[in-house]
Amino acid sequence: MNKKEFLKLLAARLTSISSIELEKTILYFSEIIDDHIDEGLTEEQAVTALGDIDDIVDSIVNSTETGKKENINDNMNNDKKNESFESGININIDNILEQTNKAVKKSVSVMGNIFNEISSKSTNENTQMVKKQYNSVNEIKIINVKDSNNSIEIFKSVDEKIHIEYYENKNNFYTIEENDGILYVMKHTNKLFKFFSGISELLNKNKMKIFIPNNYMGLSDIKTSNASIVINNLKLNNLKLKSSNGRITATNIEVQNDLILHTSNASINVNDVVCNSDLICTTSNGKIILEDTSCKSTNCHTSNSSINVENVKANQDISLITSNGRIEFDKIKIANALICKTCNSSIKGFIDGKLTDFSIQSSTSNGKNNLPTSLELGDKQISCNTSNGSINVEFTLSSK
Numbered sequence: 427m428n429k430k431e432f433l434k435l436l437a438a439r440l441t442s443i444s445s446i447e448l449e450k451t452i453l454y455f456s457e458i459i460d461d462h463i464d465e466g467l468t469e470e471q472a473v474t475a476l477g478d479i480d481d482i483v484d485s486i487v488n489s490t491e492t493g494k495k496e497n498i499n500d501n502m503n504n505d506k507k508n509e510s511f512e513s514g515i516n517i518n519i520d521n522i523l524e525q526t527n528k529a530v531k532k533s534v535s536v537m538g539n540i541f542n543e544i545s546s547k548s549t550n551e552n553t554q555m556v557k558k559q560y561n562s563v564n565e566i567k568i569i570n571v572k573d574s575n576n577s578i579e580i581f582k583s584v585d586e587k588i589h590i591e592y593y594e595n596k597n598n599f600y601t602i603e604e605n606d607g608i609l610y611v612m613k614h615t616n617k618l619f620k621f622f623s624g625i626s627e628l629l630n631k632n633k634m635k636i637f638i639p640n641n642y643m644g645l646s647d648i649k650t651s652n653a654s655i656v657i658n659n660l661k662l663n664n665l666k667l668k669s670s671n672g673r674i675t676a677t678n679i680e681v682q683n684d685l686i687l688h689t690s691n692a693s694i695n696v697n698d699v700v701c702n703s704d705l706i707c708t709t710s711n712g713k714i715i716l717e718d719t720s721c722k723s724t725n726c727h728t729s730n731s732s733i734n735v736e737n738v739k740a741n742q743d744i745s746l747i748t749s750n751g752r753i754e755f756d757k758i759k760i761a762n763a764l765i766c767k768t769c770n771s772s773i774k775g776f777i778d779g780k781l782t783d784f785s786i787q788s789s790t791s792n793g794k795n796n797l798p799t800s801l802e803l804g805d806k807q808i809s810c811n812t813s814n815g816s817i818n819v820e821f822t823l824s825s826k
Contacts, residue, residue: 428469429459432479439483451486462671466712466731467691475652475671475691555593555632560602560611562588566644567607569636573650574613576634577672580648580657583637593632607644638662654692673712685721693731713751723762735775752815757822763807772815777808780823784808790817 427435433452440448455476462472476482566588571578583589588609594600597616602609638646641661648655649668657667658677665681667674669689676687680700687694693712699705701721707714707728714726716735723742726733733746735755745765746753753766755775766773772793777784783804788797793816797808810817 427473429456429473432459432473432476435479436482439479440486442487462691466693467671468711471691471711555595557591557593560590560592562604562609564604565607566604566609568644569609569638569646569648571611571634571636571648572613573611573634573653574615575652576613576632576650577653578634578636578648578650578655580636580638580646580655580660582660583639586639588639589637591635732771760806764809766810768812768815770814771812772817773810773812774816774818776820776822778822779806781821788817790815793817796820
């Protein structure tokens with residue numbers, strides 16, 4: 427369902443809460459959907475990302491009822507604007523949508539107020555996030571992090587130890603332990619507060635920060651969900667970053683072995699990266715941007731979005747695959763093969779080299795194509811295929 431349909435259904439299901447709470451709840455979810463759309467999701471995908479509506483309704487109703495018993499909604503009584511609402515007011519979804527469009531700059535504060543009013547535990551000191559730090563004790567060969575609903579930033583450590591800064595409370599906490607050279611970091615969420623804990627973390631904007639020694643020779647396997655991962659200015663041996671519904675950004679890093687970046691419904695941005703093995707970037711419904719990077723081979727795969735590659739050198743293959751999205755490249759150096767595949771969109775770019783260096787296979791439909799459909803010349807390979815889109819690939823050096 428789309429945004430308007432979801433908000434109408436939610437309003438119809440929340441008949442047991444006051445009009446004030448209902449108005450603010452609808453505003454909150456409207457802005458959450460807008461945030462997902464800003465990340466690149468469609469309306470339908472943004473609604474789906476919220477979860478099951480039955481769980482949402484149950485969480486709100488239970489929280490509101492408990493909140494009334496504990497009498498923690500004092501700021502609602504002091505809000506003159508809220509006093510103007512009467513019980514039983516009809517919620518106008520179209521009007522709410524218009525209000526949220528005008529209130530983008532105030533979204534963070536609005537979300538904070540909503541959470542304080544609809545979460546029965548929001549003023550309880552047990553839910554206040556406490557900053558903590560963990561410092562590794564033994565030699566670590568593998569860093570294994572499993573977080574959720576929380577952004578992660580990765581930096582260079584000032585010493586040879588691994589340091590982790592994080593936030594937790596009674597309902598959202600971590601177990602961190604070292605076992606046989608593996609550093610395990612795992613998040614746990616009290617099931618009773620699982621729905622509102624996600625909202626709380628979005629509002630608090632707390633981030634986990636991981637500090638890894640430069641030239642770390644172990645495996646770094648770091649995961650989160652519904653949040654971004656950022657890494658910069660590091661030399662590592664082997665790196666895997668995975669998220670969902672969150673951007674992944676890698677800048678100024680060098681990886682001796684594989685560099686694997688995976689997310690969904692969000693973009694992947696790689697800039698100034700050296701990878702001595704395979705660079706793999708995989709997402710869906712999100713753009714992939716690859717700039718000023720060298721690697722053994724690179725595989726970029728997305729859907730319903732574009733791939734942009736500039737100043738990239740591969741000692742073997744460059745594979746760029748998407749659907750319903752453009753493929754654009756400039757100043758790429760290919761040692762073996764270039765594979766470009768999309769549909770309902772175009773392929774355009776500049777290759778460092780001469781036409782005669784390559785054997786070419788290309789095809790399109792309902793679009794222009796400046797490449798030969800089949801040509802056997804050089805040892806290097808080019809394969810460009812699309813439909814309902816044009817192909818325009820040029821070479822920087824003359825074949826003469």
